[in-house]
Amino acid sequence: MKKPANAAEVVLAPGQVxxxxxxxxxxxxxxxxxxxxxxxxxxxxxxxxxxxxxxxNRTGQPLDGKYADEALELLLRHARANGTRPQDYQVKVFGGGEMFPEQPRQRPAHNVANLNIRAALALAERHHLHLAAQDMGSTGYRTIMFDLWNGNVWVRHQPMGILEKDAYQKNQRAAGR
Structure with a gap:
């Protein structure tokens, strides 16, 4: 299906829903x-x-889309506000690319990408959401384009290649690390 002439385009920044x-x-x-x-x-x-x-720890604060549990809650509220059940949606999840694969870590708790992936999968299970597709992990970044008129989600994954790793290592040496 072609893009409808009246289709809006929205670019989400981090933390947006x-x-x-x-x-x-x-x-x-x-x-x-x-x-x-x-x-x-x-x-x-x-x-x-x-x-x-x-x-x-959200004690008394409004929901904030920067956080997995709160962002998902906002989506679930939108679904219900439109007279639909969250379980009737086709749900897909993307991201969690390691951006600094060469950086040494003392503890796994410092790996934000893996923590985000684990949170997404746990939340989907907790809310009984069937994941129709997922593309998470590895290194680098992903560009996501989601068309609501047909449900297609397009993903372009750019893993950290040799050039990115070389540039990162040069920056680390220059910084004295």
């Missing part, structure tokens, strides 16, 4: 961050979130 009920293309760029896409095949509505971290 978008939900649309009209023909819309949602885009984002992910590194260690993760994005959920939600698409309702019968209604052709849906949304996407772009979260940066797994969770926070």
């Amino acid at each position: 978008s939900f649309a009920t009209c023909p819309t293309r949602l885009r984002t760029l992910l590194g260690s961050c993760v994005a959920f896409t939600f698409w309702h095949p019968q209604r052709r509505i849906g949304g996407m979130c772009h979260f940066m971290l797994p969770a926070r």
Whole structure:
């Protein structure tokens, strides 16, 4: 299906959540961050979130899309507000690319990409969401383009190649690390 002439285009920055009920293309760029896409095949509505971290201690604060649990909660609320059940959506998840693979880590807790991946999978399970597709892990970044008029999600993954690793190592030496 071709892009409708009246289709809107929304670019999500880190921490943003978008939900649309009209023909819309949602885009984002992910590194260690993760994005959920939600698409309702019968209604052709849906949304996407772009979260940066797994969770926070939220005591009394409003929901913030920077955090996995809160970003997903915002998408779930949009689904319900539109008279639909979250389980009726086609859900896909992307991202969690390691951006600094050469950087030594003392503890696995410092690997934000892996923490985000684990959070996304645990949240999908907790909310009984069937993942129709996923593309997570590895290194580098992903460009995501999600068309609400047909549910297609396009992913371009750019792993960290030899040039990126060489540039990173040169920067580390220059910084005295």
